[in-house]
Amino acid sequence: MPSTPYIANKPKDIPTPEALRARIPGWGVDLDPKDRPSYPREVFDPAGTGAHWDYPDEQQGREGRERSIEHGQLTPVFGTSAPLKGVSGSIRRYAYRYGEGRAAHWLILLLGDRVDAWGAHAKSFATLRPDNPITETGVLAEGRRHGIASRVGKRRVDVNHQWLDPIVVGGPWVAATAGAVLVARAIVRRARH
Amino acid sequence: MKAMVYRGPYKIRVEEKPMPKIEHPNDAIIRVTTAAICGSDLHLYHGLMPDTRIGHTFGHEFIGVVEEVGPSVQNLQRGDRVMVPFNVYCGSCYYCARGLYSNCHNVNPNATAVGGIYGYSHTTGGYDGGQAEFVRVPFADVGPTIIPDWMDSEDAVLLTDALATGYFGAQLGDIVEGDTVVVFGAGPVGLYAAKSAWLMGAGRVIVIDHLEYRLEKARTFAHAETFNFAEYDDIIVEMKKTTDYLGADVVIDAVGAESDGNFIQQVTGTKLKLQGGSAIALNWAIDSVRKGGTVAVVGAYGPIFSAVKFGDALNKGLTLRMNQTPVKRQWPRLFEHIQNGYLKPNDIVTHRIPLEDIAEGYHMFSAKLDNCIKTLVIANPS
Ligand SMILES: NC(=O)c1ccc[n+]([C@@H]2O[C@H](COP(=O)([O-])OP(=O)(O)OC[C@H]3O[C@@H](n4cnc5c(N)ncnc54)[C@H](O)[C@@H]3O)[C@@H](O)[C@H]2O)c1
Ligand SMILES: [Zn+2]
Ligand SMILES: [Zn+2]
Numbered sequence: 001m002p003s004t005p006y007i008a009n010k011p012k013d014i015p016t017p018e019a020l021r022a023r024i025p026g027w028g029v030d031l032d033p034k035d036r037p038s039y040p041r042e043v044f045d046p047a048g049t050g051a052h053w054d055y056p057d058e059q060q061g062r063e064g065r066e067r068s069i070e071h072g073q074l075t076p077v078f079g080t081s082a083p084l085k086g087v088s089g090s091i092r093r094y095a096y097r098y099g100e101g102r103a104a105h106w107l108i109l110l111l112g113d114r115v116d117a118w119g120a121h122a123k124s125f126a127t128l129r130p131d132n133p134i135t136e137t138g139v140l141a142e143g144r145r146h147g148i149a150s151r152v153g154k155r156r157v158d159v160n161h162q163w164l165d166p167i168v169v170g171g172p173w174v175a176a177t178a179g180a181v182l183v184a185r186a187i188v189r190r191a192r193h
Numbered sequence: 194m195k196a197m198v199y200r201g202p203y204k205i206r207v208e209e210k211p212m213p214k215i216e217h218p219n220d221a222i223i224r225v226t227t228a229a230i231c232g233s234d235l236h237l238y239h240g241l242m243p244d245t246r247i248g249h250t251f252g253h254e255f256i257g258v259v260e261e262v263g264p265s266v267q268n269l270q271r272g273d274r275v276m277v278p279f280n281v282y283c284g285s286c287y288y289c290a291r292g293l294y295s296n297c298h299n300v301n302p303n304a305t306a307v308g309g310i311y312g313y314s315h316t317t318g319g320y321d322g323g324q325a326e327f328v329r330v331p332f333a334d335v336g337p338t339i340i341p342d343w344m345d346s347e348d349a350v351l352l353t354d355a356l357a358t359g360y361f362g363a364q365l366g367d368i369v370e371g372d373t374v375v376v377f378g379a380g381p382v383g384l385y386a387a388k389s390a391w392l393m394g395a396g397r398v399i400v401i402d403h404l405e406y407r408l409e410k411a412r413t414f415a416h417a418e419t420f421n422f423a424e425y426d427d428i429i430v431e432m433k434k435t436t437d438y439l440g441a442d443v444v445i446d447a448v449g450a451e452s453d454g455n456f457i458q459q460v461t462g463t464k465l466k467l468q469g470g471s472a473i474a475l476n477w478a479i480d481s482v483r484k485g486g487t488v489a490v491v492g493a494y495g496p497i498f499s500a501v502k503f504g505d506a507l508n509k510g511l512t513l514r515m516n517q518t519p520v521k522r523q524w525p526r527l528f529e530h531i532q533n534g535y536l537k538p539n540d541i542v543t544h545r546i547p548l549e550d551i552a553e554g555y556h557m558f559s560a561k562l563d564n565c566i567k568t569l570v571i572a573n574p575s
Contacts, residue, residue, distance in 0.1 A: 011437050
């Protein structure tokens with residue numbers, strides 16, 4: 001007998017609804033595709049959302065808030081978690097000149113992210129709470145949460161790239177230390193002259 | 194207040210931060226009791242999401258108690274115990290009016306291609322998240338819902354994203370009675386999607402992962418057949434074999450950007466960030482579904498391009514369906530299913546940690562240590 005796709009009938013090995021209902025609690029309670037919460041995809045019901053406005057009040061602090069140029073206006077409500085500032089802020093603001101369809105927009109944002117992170121690490125050393133790669137990476141969980149037993153003999157495929165993580169995390173630190181050493185040497189050399 | 198803050202890729206810590214303020218008349222401030230760490234948080238944690246700023250607080254799955262409400266709030270008062278959908282949404286824009294809450298146009302100035310999400314970078318609006326003692330919740334009359342008395346509070350947290358997303362993912366598959374459904378990813382979302390597929394009448398449910406302990410959960414919690422893709426040279430061929438060479442009717446991608454299984458995709462997608470995430474599971478989904486079948490994608494990808502096998506999708510005549518979950522639309526039905534005992538969300542919770550230990554919690558979840566599946570974060574012991 002040829003296998004399923006070479007003939008018209010559906011696969012034969014699907015259990016009956018009775019068997020499935022007996023084995024699986026709730027089997028088929030949402031059987032009707034038209035009676036599911038996200039069917040149809042769009043249901044026009046502005047009164048059903050709880051909103052008691054046609055257009056929301058506008059939040060304060062709108063001046064200077066960056067926005068996508070694909071927006072016709074600044075949205076009435078927005079997050080204020082970490083306003084743009086410093087060098088990374090300028091980089092990010094520049095990224096917002098490009099539309100969301102442009103790779104430049106996202107790649108410049110990612111650059112801003114890295115500059116933000118390096119800047120924050122550097123600045124943290126002037127505070128009472130410098131960045132601590134041990135506690136902040138949570139790497140001590142390796143000991144407390146059975147790092148070795150969780151991986152060895154488990155045929156996990158993510159082990160083949162997890163070794164890269166310390167490089168992704170530590171690489172910039174090594175580079176920064178090297179940079180600091182070079183700067184220090186230059187200063188010392190200049191002082192000697 | 195104490196809050197988890199981002200310090201750069203793979204680095205977070207708990208800091209003292211100013212209390213969130215009412216910034217809009219329909220805001221509420223919620224004192225978080227329990228939050229959770231989601232697979233989506235890993236995209237931020239790994240530095241994959243553009244415009245993730247230092248000092249940003251993550252966390253889009255949380256429940257808590259109303260601490261303060263803005264002057265226009267009508268439906269909530271101080272002291273109410275609420276669950277908050279992960280979507281920040283206005284309830285009145287073009288999209289919200291049509292039920293597309295996750296695609297709200299009024300809350301995210303930073304991008305039009307994605308709606309608002311708590312604690313999910315500035316690319317989704319720049320809202321601080323709920324892995325903190327307190328959080329600002331915009332549109333308090335729209336998103337938050339009072340937790341019913343009968344509901345377990347852990348189930349309530351899981352409803353704010355993971356459960357709603359798994360259930361939504363199964364709906365995106367347009368499953369009909371007797372369908373063979375394959376789910377890539379046995380994380381919280383995949384497990385719930387597999388469980389939900391049965392409710393929609395699937396005839397076979399197959400879950401694929403490489404973490405044996407999660408596949409074990411897929412067998413017990415989700416009654417699924419399982420395949421460990423690390424044991425096969427080519428998991429797609431295996432899916433063809435097990436479906437008598439037809440392919441599955443529906444395949445759900447519950448993996449997303451951190452997908453494993455191909456070194457080049459991993460390195461370019463997640464280490465070098467040259468793609469919007471590694472698209473291995475999505476490509477496996479496209480290749481293991483039958484012609485004319487449906488691929489439902491709830492695994493999340495970043496805004497940059499990913500290397501997707503689009504030619505196969507075209508030539509096979511596939512339907513691709515996907516979205517961020519419009520969470521609150523799923524709730525009434527999911528509440529019923531929980532009450533009827535068809536779903537027991539907190540069966541997959543493996544760890545409950547205090548907010549102070551969140552850095553180790555992220556590492557554990559990211560590196561998949563200690564058989565962890567879902568980790569809850571206790572922000573304020575209630
Ligand atoms: N659409 C939405 O609204 C929404 C909501 C929540 C989560 N998500 C996304 O859903 C995805 C899953 O979330 P989660 O919390 O379950 O995360 P998770 O990290 O716990 O689970 C992902 C699982 O996929 C497995 N996996 C990796 N590569 C695989 C492959 N090639 N094939 C099969 N399995 C593979 C991993 O081992 C892991 O068990 C994430 O991408 C997350 O961002 C989307
Ligand atoms: Zn999530
Ligand atoms: Zn809206």
